[in-house]
Amino acid sequence: MPEKHLTAPPAAADKNISVSNWLRLVRVYNLMCKELRSRLKEQSGCTLPQFDVLAQLHRFGRGMTFVELSRELLVTSGNLTGIVDRLTAMGHVTRQPDQRDRRVIRVVLTPGGADLMEQLLPRHSADLEDLLHALSAADQQALQRVLGKLRVSLQSVG
Amino acid sequence: MPEKHLTAPPAAADKNISVSNWLRLVRVYNLMCKELRSRLKEQSGCTLPQFDVLAQLHRFGRGMTFVELSRELLVTSGNLTGIVDRLTAMGHVTRQPDQRDRRVIRVVLTPGGADLMEQLLPRHSADLEDLLHALSAADQQALQRVLGKLRVSLQSVG
Numbered sequence: 319m320p321e322k323h324l325t326a327p328p329a330a331a332d333k334n335i336s337v338s339n340w341l342r343l344v345r346v347y348n349l350m351c352k353e354l355r356s357r358l359k360e361q362s363g364c365t366l367p368q369f370d371v372l373a374q375l376h377r378f379g380r381g382m383t384f385v386e387l388s389r390e391l392l393v394t395s396g397n398l399t400g401i402v403d404r405l406t407a408m409g410h411v412t413r414q415p416d417q418r419d420r421r422v423i424r425v426v427l428t429p430g431g432a433d434l435m436e437q438l439l440p441r442h443s444a445d446l447e448d449l450l451h452a453l454s455a456a457d458q459q460a461l462q463r464v465l466g467k468l469r470v471s472l473q474s475v476g
Numbered sequence: 477m478p479e480k481h482l483t484a485p486p487a488a489a490d491k492n493i494s495v496s497n498w499l500r501l502v503r504v505y506n507l508m509c510k511e512l513r514s515r516l517k518e519q520s521g522c523t524l525p526q527f528d529v530l531a532q533l534h535r536f537g538r539g540m541t542f543v544e545l546s547r548e549l550l551v552t553s554g555n556l557t558g559i560v561d562r563l564t565a566m567g568h569v570t571r572q573p574d575q576r577d578r579r580v581i582r583v584v585l586t587p588g589g590a591d592l593m594e595q596l597l598p599r600h601s602a603d604l605e606d607l608l609h610a611l612s613a614a615d616q617q618a619l620q621r622v623l624g625k626l627r628v629s630l631q632s633v634g
Contacts, residue, residue, distance in 0.1 A: 335616045336604040340508065342623035344550045347505045349630035350498065392502045446494040452629030453622060458493045460618045464611060465500035471610030472507035 350449055357445050362438055363408070367391075367401050369438070372410060372427065376435040381414060381424035410434060508607055515603050520596055521566070525549075525559050527596070530568060530585065534593040539572060539582035568592060 355366050364372070374390045375382060382390070388398055402425055405411040410431030416422035427435065453461065513524050522530070532548045533540060540548070546556055560583055563569040568589035574580035585593065611619065 334601075335613075335620060336608045337601050339608065339616060339619050339623065340604050341550070342620065342627055343501070343505060343508070346623055346626050346630060347501060348550070349627065349633075350501070353630065353633055392499070392506070443492075443495050446498050449630065449633070450494045450497065450626065452625055455493075457622045457625065458497060461497050461622045462493060462500065464615045464619045464622075465497065465504055467610055467615065468608065469500055469503050469507065472504060472511070472607065475507075475511060475607070 353449055354442075354445060358438075358442075361441055362434060364438075368405055368410075369442075371398075371401055371405060371425075372431060372435055373439070373442075375411065375425060375427045376432065376439070381426035383416075383422055383424055387425060405431070511607055512600075512603060516596075516600075519599055520592060522596075526563055526568075527600075529556075529559055529563060529583075530589060530593055531597070531600075533569065533583060533585045534590065534597070539584035541574075541580055541582055545583060563589070 351366060358364055358366060358369050362369070370392050371387060374387060378386070378390075384398060384402075387402075391398075402411060402413070406413070409428060411425050412428055413423050414426050416424050450458065509524060516522055516524060516527050520527070528550050529545060532545060536544070536548075542556060542560075545560075549556075560569060560571070564571070567586060569583050570586055571581050572584050574582050608616065
């Protein structure tokens, strides 16, 4: 029954490819973070988690609560209060009471923080394009498709 | 000159695919870490960085110096001394002077630590296989190929 053979459970070789892919993904993630971290530091003096907070605030526009921020952050949230304190000291964000419920605090970009992001975001896109330059259009599309499939599957696990 | 058009610099759509792929990679990495973290905790009481140290020690066999360990770790090294202290308290590792140069300290697995890894590594492989189950063999091969290419390219940047 050759059909049965074709749908047999993954053999040792397939098990190894999952481990291999995870190790490659971790290495690529770490190498990308290292490179983005150093470019970002040079461009703005910001760390990756600081940039992540600024990027979410820029994306959402009208300020975010700490709960909303921690839900949206890409990089590990770590000490979010400390990151926001530091960004406040740098003049990029400020804490404001919510207009409808003044007990709720929203973190908002200052005009200077918004200007900074207008400068940084195109450079960040260009940096990512540069870091992925080795991939052909077909490679990029394959990566997008496979990672998209994996993300959907993993979101249903959690 | 249609040929020229075909090899033109990446347009806006291609720039966006780099950003999209980075965001997908970060999400997948975080979702995988979250899931592996909780499974590992349940299986062994270990954190991901602790498991990472144990896995490297298991792979190298005859103990590693702190410098060797920090070079090989997959997850952020963070506070390596603290991780090794905690693993020592758990009875999984011990510090030993190097046999040739007693000023050098090597971290080695205890027999109990080695037994633990013999149990954990197959479960970790099975967990990875499970987390990547949504990918077909062709998807896995595409991911392996594209991430491999990207890893080589990024290693030459750093």
